[in-house]
Structure formats: C-alpha cells, structure tokens
Amino acid sequence: MLLAATPLSFYAPPKPLLPPQPSSLLKSRDFVTIFSTTTQSLVSSIQSPPTRLLATPPTGKFLRKDYLIQKYSAKEVQHLVKGERNVPLIIDFYATWCGPCTLMAQELEMIAVEYESNAMIVKVDTDDEYEFARDMQVRGLPTLYFISPDPSKDAIRTEGLIPIQMIRDILDKDM
Amino acid sequence: MATTMTSLPATSSYSVGFGIPSVITPQTRFHRRRIVIAKAEPSDKSVEIMRKFSEQYARKSDTFFCVDKGVTSVVIKGLADHRDSLGAPLCPCRHYDDKAAEASQGFWNCPCVPMRERKECHCMLFLTPDNDFAGNEQAISLEEIKELTANM
Numbered sequence: 207m208l209l210a211a212t213p214l215s216f217y218a219p220p221k222p223l224l225p226p227q228p229s230s231l232l233k234s235r236d237f238v239t240i241f242s243t244t245t246q247s248l249v250s251s252i253q254s255p256p257t258r259l260l261a262t263p264p265t266g267k268f269l270r271k272d273y274l275i276q277k278y279s280a281k282e283v284q285h286l287v288k289g290e291r292n293v294p295l296i297i298d299f300y301a302t303w304c305g306p307c308t309l310m311a312q313e314l315e316m317i318a319v320e321y322e323s324n325a326m327i328v329k330v331d332t333d334d335e336y337e338f339a340r341d342m343q344v345r346g347l348p349t350l351y352f353i354s355p356d357p358s359k360d361a362i363r364t365e366g367l368i369p370i371q372m373i374r375d376i377l378d379k380d381m
Numbered sequence: 382m383a384t385t386m387t388s389l390p391a392t393s394s395y396s397v398g399f400g401i402p403s404v405i406t407p408q409t410r411f412h413r414r415r416i417v418i419a420k421a422e423p424s425d426k427s428v429e430i431m432r433k434f435s436e437q438y439a440r441k442s443d444t445f446f447c448v449d450k451g452v453t454s455v456v457i458k459g460l461a462d463h464r465d466s467l468g469a470p471l472c473p474c475r476h477y478d479d480k481a482a483e484a485s486q487g488f489w490n491c492p493c494v495p496m497r498e499r500k501e502c503h504c505m506l507f508l509t510p511d512n513d514f515a516g517n518e519q520a521i522s523l524e525e526i527k528e529l530t531a532n533m
Contacts, residue, residue: 302533303459303473305452306505332476344476346503366503 274318275311278328280338287353291326294381297351298329299344306367310348313370325377354381423461431460431470432523435506438492439519442500444507448516454529456506460491474504
C-alpha cells in the first residue's frame with residue numbers, strides 16, 4: 207500500500223485499516239492513526255518528496271564523503287557485530303568535546319586509507335548512545351574496541367590515545 | 382509523549398539523570414521524531430573562564446599545553462560546555478553513567494583528582510614536560526580557541 211508523498215496524504219485514510227467513515231470522524235481517526243507508531247501508513251506518509259539530482263555526484267571513492275569513518279547508531283553497530291563479516295571491526299567511542307578523540311579520529315582516518323576494505327571502522331558518539339556506551343563499559347575516552355571476524359577470538363579494548371603503530375599491530379597480529 | 386526541558390539552559394543537550402530525552406521543538410505537528418540538537422556551543426563567558434583557569438593552572442602545576450593547540454581548544458570548550466549544563470567543569474574525556482551525580486561528587490571536576498595527585502591529565506590539557514605531546518606554551522588566546530574549533 208503506497209500513499210502519495212504529499213501533505214494531503216495525511217488526510218487520506220489507509221484503506222485496509224479503516225472502514226468507510228463520515229468525513230468529520232475520518233479526520234479525528236486520522237490523527238489517531240498518524241500518531242500511532244504501529245501503522246504502516248505513518249512510515250510511508252512521512253517520506254520526503256523525491257529530490258531531483260541536478261548533477262551526478264563525483265564517483266571518486268574518497269570524494270563522496272567528508273570523512274571515511276561514519277558515525278553509527280547503537281542499533282547499526284549491533285547489526286554489524288552480529289552479522290557476517292570477514293574483516294576486523296573497530297568501534298571508536300568518542301565525545302564531541304574530547305580532545306584526544308580528535309587525534310584518534312585522525313589516526314583512524316589514516317588507518318582507513320591504508321587498510322581500505324580490509325578493516326571496517328565506525329564511530330559512536332557516547333553522548334548520543336548513552337545506554338550502549340554504558341553497556342559496553344566505556345569510561346575513559348577515546349575507547350577503541352577491536353572485534354575480530356573470527357567469533358572465537360576475544361575482542362580487544364583500548365582506552366585513551368594509542369599510537370597508530372599499535373592499531374596496525376593489533377589489526378595485523380591479533381585479528 | 383514528547384517533553385521539552387525548560388529548567389536547563391538552551392545549550393544543554395543531555396538527558397542528565399532525568400530519564401527524559403531532550404527534545405527540541407518538533408518541526409511540524411505531524412513529525413513526532415525526537416530531535417537532539419547536535420552539541421550546541423558553550424557560552425563565550427564559560428569558555429573565557431575555563432581558558433583563564435587552564436592558563437593559570439598550567440602555570441601553577443608546571444605543565445604545558447599540547448603541541449597541537451586544537452586538542453587544548455576542544456578540551457577547554459568541553460569544560461565550558463559542562464560548566465554551562467552541569468554547573469561544574471566535569472572532565473569531557475570520560476563517559477559517565479550520571480553526569481549530574483558525578484559533577485556534585487567532584488572526583489572528575491577539573492582539575493580532577495588524578496591531575497591534582499599525580500599530574501595525570503588524560504585529556505591532554507595539562508602535560509608534564511616529559512610528555513611527547515607537550516609543547517612549551519602555557520597560554521592560549523580566545524581567538525585561537527575559536528579558530529581551532531570553528532568547524533565543529
């Protein structure tokens with residue numbers, strides 16, 4: 207069931223869910239369905255109108271994004287950890303106003319360039335993902351978690367700024 | 382149900398000990414997404430206070446700022462941000478279960494106990510001369526701080 211992505215779609219009843227109603231009742235029921243998070247119509251009606259590309263974006267692999275390492279949410283990281291992988295995963299827990307985290311981010315960008323697709327590096331903002339950071343027992347920042355693709359190997363955790371060579375050593379030897 | 386925090390200053394973006402997500406005004410009535418403002422800037426007054434504190438404490442403890450003043454600037458802004466939101470300059474380079482409780486307890490309020498006792502500053506704000514990252518300066522201007530944190 208697809209709703210047109212225009213503001214008027216909010217007033218259109220989701221046909222499979224509502225029987226025919228008089229129009230005044232329809233509007234009040236619509237508010238109920240809009241504010242209910244379980245109906246599928248809510249998700250599809252909040253989609254923004256399709257954007258028109260004015261020019262094709264550059265295809266150089268290091269030009270597309272500002273930084274190679276992207277910020278991930280807790281759910282996305284959990285999917286990555288549970289999912290199939292054949293490369294090591296590095297999770298960088300940081301905070302916006304943590305000074306050494308900026309140096310660590312620069313080091314990890316260099317590692318991302320060196321290792322390209324041989325390592326997956328993501329960062330998690332501990333102020334956004336409070337519960338996840340607490341569950342992972344993050345204390346000092348930056349904290350790095352190295353998770354091997356081999357599920358029998360233990361994860362390695364480092365706290366504080368570490369030299370780039372140590373990151374390379376861990377990736378090469380312990381993963 | 383979305384709630385707005387009215388008791389804390391506008392710069393706060395944390396749900397400090399209240400269990401209520403901090404929400405900025407929703408865009409329209411129909412959009413019920415929680416929107417967390419991305420780290421508002423600390424006030425100039427707090428940045429100036431923490432800048433002066435950092436210079437004075439570096440002189441007093443015979444420590445130096447990092448060769449990369451960007452690190453110093455970020456940490457000073459982090460201290461200012463916590464001073465604004467919590468009332469105390471809690472160390473910005475740690476993750477806390479309850480920031481308000483930690484701020485009132487005081488262990489991690491700058492200068493933190495490890496710094497006071499052992500001159501250990503893991504934020505790399507106050508560096509002993511034998512540290513590889515230590516520069517030879519104990520001063521930083523407000524313009525430098527603003528310039529080095531401009532793109533954050």
